[in-house]
Amino acid sequence: MSDFLRYTLRLIILILVQVFVLYQIPPLHQYFSPVLYYIFILWLPFSISRTNLLIVSFLTGLSLDVFTKTPGMHAAACVLIGYIRPFIINILMPQRGAEFNYKEPSAMALGFVPYLTYVVSLTLFHHGVLFTIQAFQFGNIGYLFFKTTGTTLISLFLLFVVEITFNRKQKFITNT
Amino acid sequence: MRNLFAFIRRYSVLLFFLILEITSFLLLIRYNRFHQAAYMDAAGEITGRVQSKYGMVESYFYLRKENRDLRNKLTDLQNRLAENFQNPDTTVLLKTDSIPLDTTGRLRKYQYMDAEVVNNSTSLPTNYITIYRGSKQGLEPGMVVLGPKGVIGVLLDVSENFGTVMSMLHRQSRISASLKKTGESGRIEWDGMDPHKVQLRDIPKSVKVVKGDTVLTSPYSDFPPGIVIGVVEQVFLEKSTNNYLLQVRPSTDFSSIRNVFVVKNLQRDEQLELEKRLSKKK
Structure with a gap:
């Protein structure tokens, strides 16, 4: 399967799951609403250029937005994590060259703790922006803080489940 | 000039990032103000199709409950039929007619239409419901939507076959x-x-x-x-x-609505017209 096809399929599945499963769950609590689709951006390959990364992030957010009828809300959050993703990868990269050996960021490519840092920081940024935009009209700092934290925890749990359920092929590109 | 190009080249990614963010916010702000953004109209038809397919499957899980609700509503309505009431005074004849204007001069004010819910959310601060009935089937923005158990929301926008309802669970709903x-x-x-x-x-x-x-x-x-x-x-x-x-x-x-009634107020235009006249006089 070509890469383009695989990523497109992944995007479609994640958006459909987000719209028809995760956003359909009756809220357990006002602070917890599961959000998962943005792992598409976390799992984009190392080799993608920064401009393309921004375009892809924008389209990811926008395609979810047409379903939730909030054009621009998820897109804004996605573009932000698309922008800071390369910086965080640069900081966390264990040694020069991992991006040549591995295709996508993963626990194997970065090491467990750096990968966790990568995921947690981008998740916090994404949810922070998302809920700030949502909260513009009730502007309650405590609510915003707890909602971001609560949803981050739920998202991390879901991400953990997804990571151990779907084994992404960690293909070596070269044999260094 | 050369410096300007050098600057743009150097910060091209940052500039591009800012452009995309500004676009997102513009979309967000514009959409909240004008609910009929053209792109949502086209996208609404496509997402509506996907959602109606999904709704077809999902509706099976709620058949029992939905049946019970509709039966209750039906009995409620049956009980209000004119035949149910006997009028002891024979000089007055109580009659309910389905013709809009009856001989005593009573006007029909509300017309009910049924519609199926194909998409729904309750977990966001701005919840919308999509129904499978649109302008071709006689819906107009501004109509109100009721469920078997009470108020649902207000019809916001219609495409040819679908309608978007602002749920009561929307922070702009009044x-x-x-x-x-x-x-x-x-x-x-x-x-x-x-x-x-x-x-x-x-x-x-x-x-x-x-x-x-x-x-x-x-x-x-x-x-x-x-x-x-x-x-x-x-x-x-x-x-x-x-x-x-x-x-x-x-x-x-709100998490389990499947069938709703769209209510058209037949006298709304007349009322709005009159109220507009008042504001002109001021």
Whole structure:
């Protein structure tokens, strides 16, 4: 399967799951609403250029937005994590060259703790922006803080489940 | 000039990032103000198709409950038929007719149309419901939407075959409501937090309100008067104003609506026309 096809399929599945499963769950609590689709951006390959990364992030957010009828809300959050993703990868990269050996960021490519840092920081940024935009009209700092934290925890749990359920092929590109 | 190009080249990614962010925010702000963004119209048809396919599968899981609700509604309506009532006074004949204008000069005001829900959410602060009925089937923006158990929301936008409903659980939703017991009217809002609680404001402190009072749609709203909205659950006094803040539990369970009624107010245009004339005179 070509890469383009695989990523497109992944995007479609994640958006459909987000719209028809995760956003359909009756809220357990006002602070917890599961959000998962943005792992598409976390799992984009190392080799993608920064401009393309921004375009892809924008389209990811926008395609979810047409379903939730909030054009621009998820897109804004996605573009932000698309922008800071390369910086965080640069900081966390264990040694020069991992991006040549591995295709996508993963626990194997970065090491467990750096990968966790990568995921947690981008998740916090994404949810922070998302809920700030949502909260513009009730502007309650405590609510915003707890909602971001609560949803981050739920998202991390879901991400953990997804990571151990779907084994992404960690293909070596070269044999260094 | 050369420096400018060098600058743009150097910061091209940052500039591109800013452009995309600004685009997102523009979309967000524009959409909130003008609900008929052209791109949502086209996208609405596509996402609507996907959602109606999904809704076909999902609706099976709710058949039993939906049947029971509709049966209840049906019995309720059967009970209101004119044949059910005997009038002891033979000089007056009670007659209900389906013709819009009957001989006694009574006008039909509300027309009910049924519609199927194909998409719905309750977990966001801005919840919309998509229904499978659109402008081709006689819907217009501004009509109101009721469920078997009470108020659902207001029809916001229609495409050819689909309609978007602003749910009562939307932080911009405003519904005029009144208390069943005393008739005082206020407005129903939602703070975007708990889908099992909406807020009733503008009820003056002079009224006696207790937990368990029923809240109905008021005659001032676009809704037919006397439709159940919910039951008062908590009573607070707002310190800054002279009014109550009532937490109301909606009678409708928004997470499980499958079939709704769209209500057209046949006299709405006439009423709006008259009210517009008033504002012109000022």
